[in-house]
Amino acid sequence: MNFIKYIDLLKRELAPALGCTEPIAVAYASAKAKKVLGFMPDKVEVLVSGNILKNGMGVGIPKTKMTGLDIAAALGVIGGNSNAKLEVLKDIEDKHIDEAVQYLKDNNLKIKLKDTKSKLYIEVICKKGQEESKVIIKDEHTNIVYISLNGEVLYEKEEKEENKIEAKVNKEIETSKGNLEISIKEIHNFATKVDFEDIKFLLDGAKMNRRVAKEGIEHEYGLKVGKTFHESIGKGIFADSIESHAIAITAAAVDARMDGCALPVMTTAGSGNQGLTCTLPVVAVFEKLGSSEEQLCRALAISNLVTIHIKSYLGRLSALCGCGVAAAVGSSCGITYLLGGEYEAISYAVKNMVAGLSGMICDGAKQGCALKISTSVSSAIQSAVLATNGIEVSCKDGIIHECVEQTIKNLGNLATVGMVDTDKVILDMMVCK
Incomplete structure (x- = not known):
């Protein structure tokens, strides 16, 4: 029996996270899209699958006493650390929360439902003037499958790789x-x-x-x-x-x-x-x-x-x-x-x-x-x-x-x-x- 593979599986499937993984995955994608853009966006559009929306509507976001995907995405853009992945909001301070609340009040960020077969799907588009970045997460909470800047594809994971991540009936x-x-x-x-x-x-x-x-x-x-x-x-x-x-x-x-x-x-x-x-x-x-x-x-x-x-x-x-x-x-x-x-x-x-x-x-x-x-x-x-x-x-x-x-x-x-x-x-x- 190959014990190493089981140990690797445990190390891969167990990971620390700060906050509920669905809104935190949205925050992670938002932080990544902002980083790719290179500066603070004027507008942010977040498209998610039904299951992401379902799991992000009523859960508290760390340090905020607020709920919802919108505040999670706003915090990801304003103060998120994309290198920290599921701990993306670990460095958030009160000033970031105040800025995020104002960002939402100014109607700069929208959450929309994406028509997709994938149960776990997050797409974040950051815009400032003619500049635009896009990041897509699919199938796993930190599985970035697509990154682009101004229409130029910077990274795209092959479909066959994505399919490996989906749960398989053949076990x-x-x-x-x-x-x-x-x-x-x-x-x-x-x-x-x-x-x-x-x-x-x-x-x-x-x-x-x-x-x-x-x-x-x-x-x-x-x-x-x-x-x-x-x-x-x-x-x-x-x-x-x-x-x-x-x-x-x-x-x-x-x-x-x-x-x-x-x-x-x-x-x-x-x-x-x-x-x-x-x-x-x-x-x-x-x-x-x-x-x-x-x-x-x-x-x-x-x-x-x-x-x-x-x-x-x-x-x-x-x-x-x-x-x-x-x-x-x-x-x-x-x-x-x-x-x-x-x-x-x-x-x-x-x-x-x-x-x-x-x-x-x-x-x-x-x-x-x-x-x-x-x-x-x-x-x-x-x-x-x-x-x-x-x-x-x-x-x-x-x-x-x-x-x-x-x-x-x-x-x-x-x-x-x-x-x-x-x-x-x-x-x-x-x-x-």
Whole structure:
């Protein structure tokens, strides 16, 4: 087994981000377009796919106490650091925010819906007089596929390269080392046999996300789901249990992130909330059980890789909630490992989770995500407990197949084929309010 490819995959798919990845990707594209132009534009036009619009409408932008793609794009143009990619707004100061607000008031920036088949598409055009720059991001949040200045193409990624980035039904995941076949069995084999030192870097992401959870518990963000649950533990409402602890710290981190917390999170498969959901429940179990750092690290490898595995079928953006149907499944597998489960039990956990949460929709990034994720974390722990007791949902139930890999494929087909119209209906409901 080629462990190096799995390590490379983890390093590629886990990245720090400041703010929700969809508006931050817009900020990144805007900062890049401004840099290509060479000076402050008079007008900026931002064209995005429906899923980018959906995930950028209601989420807080770091340091601003504001929401929306427009303020994200304006900040990217005015004070963004394009070299920092998903941390593009890390150097933003109050003066930049004031300038961005005025820039929007002066009607210098427009957000428009792009008619495109790509679920993740961002096009930014910056203009000043006769000068014009254009930057296009497609399929991944930092995947720039096109750059031009005054009609001259400076960079264009070949179509065949772009297609490699799209999720594939044949389950080949591109890494910097080539294509890698991945499965639940191979994930378990890797995570339990790889040298601890080779995956120790996963602890950095866990610590980063745990800091955001602490911030969410100690301060008031969003709906205060995590903070409220944490303060209710031991008061006759929530027991001081693994489940309560996991729900509280995960929801608190999501509260903070969705409300514009100025701390970075470690993302998984292109999403900060996915990173929080597949990491923090596992950390919570580690804290309560007193597991070793090595056990935690191996559990995190399982959790993150299962999330990446499932997301490769769902695509970067989907009508299904990636946290509920991918990241929480990953965390359930990691928790199953910490509870002593081997490959068979981990497969059971996947089936149990898909049976319970496969219908959870994504209606945009927003404060309410903390509620969905708290529900998902609860299911993750319940599914892990059942799995370690030898209990799995029958293949006679719904989309569950006897083979765990086919169960994941069925989930992917539900999202990419069965829910195409659902995505459109959700967006219509959101923009017509």
